[in-house]
Amino acid sequence: MLAHLALIGTGHIGGSLLLALRAQGRVDRAVGYDRDASVARRALALGIIDEIAGDAAEAAEGAALVVLATPVAAIVETARAIAPRLGAACLVTDVGSVKSLVGEVERALPYPERYVGSHPIAGSERSGPEAACATLFLGRPCVVTPTARTAPDAVDEIAALWEAVGARVERLDPLRHDAVVAATSHLPHVAAFALAAALERPLDPVAPHLAGDSLRDGTRVAASEPATWVDILAANRAALLPLVDALGAELAAIRAAIAAGDKGALRSCLERARRGRARVVEAG
Amino acid sequence: MLAHLALIGTGHIGGSLLLALRAQGRVDRAVGYDRDASVARRALALGIIDEIAGDAAEAAEGAALVVLATPVAAIVETARAIAPRLGAACLVTDVGSVKSLVGEVERALPYPERYVGSHPIAGSERSGPEAACATLFLGRPCVVTPTARTAPDAVDEIAALWEAVGARVERLDPLRHDAVVAATSHLPHVAAFALAAALERPLDPVAPHLAGDSLRDGTRVAASEPATWVDILAANRAALLPLVDALGAELAAIRAAIAAGDKGALRSCLERARRGRARVVEAG
Numbered sequence: 251m252l253a254h255l256a257l258i259g260t261g262h263i264g265g266s267l268l269l270a271l272r273a274q275g276r277v278d279r280a281v282g283y284d285r286d287a288s289v290a291r292r293a294l295a296l297g298i299i300d301e302i303a304g305d306a307a308e309a310a311e312g313a314a315l316v317v318l319a320t321p322v323a324a325i326v327e328t329a330r331a332i333a334p335r336l337g338a339a340c341l342v343t344d345v346g347s348v349k350s351l352v353g354e355v356e357r358a359l360p361y362p363e364r365y366v367g368s369h370p371i372a373g374s375e376r377s378g379p380e381a382a383c384a385t386l387f388l389g390r391p392c393v394v395t396p397t398a399r400t401a402p403d404a405v406d407e408i409a410a411l412w413e414a415v416g417a418r419v420e421r422l423d424p425l426r427h428d429a430v431v432a433a434t435s436h437l438p439h440v441a442a443f444a445l446a447a448a449l450e451r452p453l454d455p456v457a458p459h460l461a462g463d464s465l466r467d468g469t470r471v472a473a474s475e476p477a478t479w480v481d482i483l484a485a486n487r488a489a490l491l492p493l494v495d496a497l498g499a500e501l502a503a504i505r506a507a508i509a510a511g512d513k514g515a516l517r518s519c520l521e522r523a524r525r526g527r528a529r530v531v532e533a534g
Numbered sequence: 535m536l537a538h539l540a541l542i543g544t545g546h547i548g549g550s551l552l553l554a555l556r557a558q559g560r561v562d563r564a565v566g567y568d569r570d571a572s573v574a575r576r577a578l579a580l581g582i583i584d585e586i587a588g589d590a591a592e593a594a595e596g597a598a599l600v601v602l603a604t605p606v607a608a609i610v611e612t613a614r615a616i617a618p619r620l621g622a623a624c625l626v627t628d629v630g631s632v633k634s635l636v637g638e639v640e641r642a643l644p645y646p647e648r649y650v651g652s653h654p655i656a657g658s659e660r661s662g663p664e665a666a667c668a669t670l671f672l673g674r675p676c677v678v679t680p681t682a683r684t685a686p687d688a689v690d691e692i693a694a695l696w697e698a699v700g701a702r703v704e705r706l707d708p709l710r711h712d713a714v715v716a717a718t719s720h721l722p723h724v725a726a727f728a729l730a731a732a733l734e735r736p737l738d739p740v741a742p743h744l745a746g747d748s749l750r751d752g753t754r755v756a757a758s759e760p761a762t763w764v765d766i767l768a769a770n771r772a773a774l775l776p777l778v779d780a781l782g783a784e785l786a787a788i789r790a791a792i793a794a795g796d797k798g799a800l801r802s803c804l805e806r807a808r809r810g811r812a813r814v815v816e817a818g
Contacts, residue, residue: 450810520760526734
């Protein structure tokens with residue numbers, strides 16, 4: 251039971267975690283803050299938080315657990331903002347999709363041994379507290395990224411928190427995490443953004459009536475909040491760019507084969523694609 | 535009620551149409567042929583067809599309806615093969631994803647006024663008669679592509695057939711159809727193939743455990759039968775290539791913005807993507 255939980259950033263992911271912890275009876279009182287006051291008010295109205303603090307530091311004062319659920323680009327500055335008010339026993343986690351900033355967060359905090367980075371792989375194209383859902387993490391992976399500075403019992407406590415809301419916890423080094431999600435999440439988002447942007451052109455008015463699952467599924471995450479993904483893609487640039495180049499090279503190979511009418515070359519591309527799909531998507 | 539239906543190509547789409555028509559009590563006897571004898575035998579065992587013919591022409595002999603459900607590249611030659619045995623009253627349709635070949639099919643047939651091209655937009659990454667499903671077309675669009683040569687009652691009969699199995703019928707000129715599906719289906723397939731092929735490389739063994747919905751959805755159709763899609767992409771080259779170039783240009787713009795750390799430019803790309811998604815995918 252968390253006597254006082256602080257939620258900084260009261261949108262989709264943070265809101266879902268709160269609803270899930272509340273459904274498990276694990277939260278006594280939740281204090282929230284969001285730099286967008288309307289988002290915080292809506293989270294309050296939805297029962298995600300019990301009260302709204304005047305700023306992030308005030309929310310964190312006396313907390314047993316602080317969840318940083320801001321956009322990736324605001325995590326480090328938020329850690330700096332709450333640092334003066336944190337107690338020595340307070341656990342801190344974040345839910346950001348890029349973990350190379352874990353070292354900076356540690357340097358910002360007075361008790362870095364009590365900070366454990368988290369990345370629940372359970373987002374969707376939806377955003378805001380209205381999209382929060384207590385079952386969002388059920389059966390989903392959640393990476394936690396302890397470092398040499400992290401206290402083992404802090405890792406166990408954060409892992410237990412995610413397991414309590416139904417997630418499968420994987421422990422990974424922060425940089426290894428970033429390399430993996432560049433392939434499994436960030437590159438698929440780039441592909442969806444490029445596809446959807448290519449269709450932002452005058453189209454036959456019948457086109458939306460003929461949209462099949464390949465179009466729906468292939469562009470779904472292009473409906474995501476742009477600000478969130480600008481941050482994520484920019485923050486994971488080093489791991490992501492070589493993969494974007496590989497995607498560009500495969501697209502060029504398919505284009506060349508179609509243009510040349512070279513069915514053998516096209517078939518090689520499509521067979522490579524089928525093997526790639528089988529490789530990255532778990533059976534079942 | 536169709537006293538004798540001929541199904542040439544007894545795989546996923548043709549098999550699903552037969553199961554759906556049977557579920558509606560509309561088929562008395564179905565004769566099938568597939569150039570892969572094992573596929574025909576499995577369709578027979580699954581109750582999709584009642585007997586197997588020795589070749590396509592034999593299957594079509596005496597038929598009230600012939601459904602050409604072969605790969606796109608085999609439709610014209612199959613029309614030529616059945617031509618000598620077709621009766622004047624026999625309706626002919628195909629289920630191919632590219633319709634620029636409708637003129638060639640008309641020229642191959644003795645009664646072109648009784649031929650109506652169809653394209654049910656209801657495929658998936660699955661293939662073979664085992665994937666056939668009587669509910670595949672429920673609520674899905676199906677394009678029919680009559681021409682100036684087509685008899686109006688033939689169009690009505692083929693449209694009624696698709697409506698009987700639950701599809702929403704759209705009537706389109708063949709070339710207009712090809713331009714629309716290049717955007718709504720073929721380009722999304724190209725994007726999925728390129729994405730999945732880019733991931734056909736040595737990856738961290740934990741990667742499949744961290745696959746989220748963006749990866750699953752973005753690569754789903756890359757599991758499709760390569761031979762089917764080699765044919766489709768090659769056949770719709772003219773409409774498809776400019777769209778592949780637009781996709782390549784959007785990918786290059788995203789890549790450049792990430793590489794430059796230019797969040798404003800990246801945001802423009804992602805906002806264009808969000809508008810593109812809203813434009814092509816019907817609400818709801």
